[in-house]
Amino acid sequence: MEKLNTEGSKALFAKTKMYLVEGVASSFHKAAGEEYPLCLERGKGSKVYDVDGNEYIDYIGGFGPMLLGYSPEAVNRAVVAQVERGSQLSATTVSLCQLAKKLTEIIPCAERVSFQNSGTEANMHAFRLARAYTGKKKIIKFEGQYHGWADEEKISIDAANVKELGERQAPARLFTTRGQRRETADDIIVLPWNDLELLERVMEQQAGEIAAVITEPIMCDSGPILPKPEYLAGLRDLTSRCRVVLIFDEVITGFRVALGGAQQYYGVTPDLAVFAKAIAGGYPLAAIAGKREIMEAGVPAAGTFNANAIAVAASLATIGVLEDEQVYRRLEQLGGLFVQGMRMLGETYGIPLFCQAVGSICILMFGLKNGVDDFRHYLAAADIDYYDLFVREARQYGVRFTARRGRIYLSTEHSEADISRTLQVAERIFAETKNRKAK
Numbered sequence: 001m002e003k004l005n006t007e008g009s010k011a012l013f014a015k016t017k018m019y020l021v022e023g024v025a026s027s028f029h030k031a032a033g034e035e036y037p038l039c040l041e042r043g044k045g046s047k048v049y050d051v052d053g054n055e056y057i058d059y060i061g062g063f064g065p066m067l068l069g070y071s072p073e074a075v076n077r078a079v080v081a082q083v084e085r086g087s088q089l090s091a092t093t094v095s096l097c098q099l100a101k102k103l104t105e106i107i108p109c110a111e112r113v114s115f116q117n118s119g120t121e122a123n124m125h126a127f128r129l130a131r132a133y134t135g136k137k138k139i140i141k142f143e144g145q146y147h148g149w150a151d152e153e154k155i156s157i158d159a160a161n162v163k164e165l166g167e168r169q170a171p172a173r174l175f176t177t178r179g180q181r182r183e184t185a186d187d188i189i190v191l192p193w194n195d196l197e198l199l200e201r202v203m204e205q206q207a208g209e210i211a212a213v214i215t216e217p218i219m220c221d222s223g224p225i226l227p228k229p230e231y232l233a234g235l236r237d238l239t240s241r242c243r244v245v246l247i248f249d250e251v252i253t254g255f256r257v258a259l260g261g262a263q264q265y266y267g268v269t270p271d272l273a274v275f276a277k278a279i280a281g282g283y284p285l286a287a288i289a290g291k292r293e294i295m296e297a298g299v300p301a302a303g304t305f306n307a308n309a310i311a312v313a314a315s316l317a318t319i320g321v322l323e324d325e326q327v328y329r330r331l332e333q334l335g336g337l338f339v340q341g342m343r344m345l346g347e348t349y350g351i352p353l354f355c356q357a358v359g360s361i362c363i364l365m366f367g368l369k370n371g372v373d374d375f376r377h378y379l380a381a382a383d384i385d386y387y388d389l390f391v392r393e394a395r396q397y398g399v400r401f402t403a404r405r406g407r408i409y410l411s412t413e414h415s416e417a418d419i420s421r422t423l424q425v426a427e428r429i430f431a432e433t434k435n436r437k438a439k
Helices: 007-016 073-085 094-106 119-134 182-187 196-206 231-241 262-266 309-322 326-349 375-381 384-396 416-438
Strands: 040-044 047-050 055-058 112-116 138-142 188-191 210-215 245-250 272-275 286-290 353-358 361-366 407-409
Touching: 055 416, 073 309, 094 112, 094 286, 094 309, 112 119, 119 210, 119 245, 119 272, 119 286, 138 196, 182 188, 188 196, 196 210, 196 231, 210 231, 231 245, 245 262, 309 326, 326 353, 326 361, 326 416, 361 384, 384 416
Parallel strands: 138 188, 138 210, 210 245, 245 272
Antiparallel strands: 040 047, 047 055, 112 286, 272 286, 353 361, 361 407
């Protein structure tokens, strides 16, 4: 097993920086501390290929959208057919009606739907809907959860350590970029996740001001972190009693843990939910779904490219594939193989790790053997440095994982052979790192 040569990626990155800010189109494309990112030429199935001709088993999945793998045939056919009919019609179409109807059938909370192009925009729309419906302004969000890059969304999404987060009972509101207006946080209340008692206390004190609580039903951006038993049901009960809109951010969990999202998986129905990424097989599409009276609270869904005809065609094709019940059984089987293999390797090499799978999302953390309850627990207990080392080493052996965040995306195109090869790479890394420590 030899390490890959990626000098072509290094050279192309140096050239690209001459024209493109920081050499990447998104801050997600280059991990912090990474000398240079891979420059990719193409993707097919469960693999991507770089400019040096190297093949990688890919678990990044386009940061979530590629649930059907790269360049899926069903989506390709639908997109090509739509291109011939027109790409941007700026009008209601038969296919748009079909998609809206389909989403109301498969998403538990969806009495009405609306469309945007990204998760960021969709969450902005959901905030506005909640405020329009309730006549209140404040939004509760949770530490370590990412709901987009807009000013009032990108608050307390990360921290270097627990101390930076401030007191648990009254957390700091952290900003992550220059140019971000601090007054946008005035209507945002930040709290630790998975703590119903604290949430209830805050909501009872400020119920007259709070329009909504927004949460990832599985905290996927950091960890990931699973909800405690009955936590989501408790959120549902609490927000109903306080007449506060409950928003599920299903940008990551939507279609990935179940066709109807985490709300179907856990049997808890929010008032509003936001979907993006995996719902269109790699094309930019986002949907806001929810109760009719909230969705029709007088907030127009403005946007030139909303429900673009190509993205709509891709989404209908994606749903068509996912409606086969065998798809999710298959993903669960693959997740089980990965989890079992990683746990066995951890035991064999004396490397403490936590690994679990939910639908097509696998969780991998080092430094502990049980999951964590919230972002503070994650920062304090997880060995994030070892995880990043693992990601860097795996890339050199032809396996791509998401940096820092321990989320691993499976697709319908991954195979037992992919999992086996990945576990071989993991074993190589564990053996090498153990030998380094021994010296």
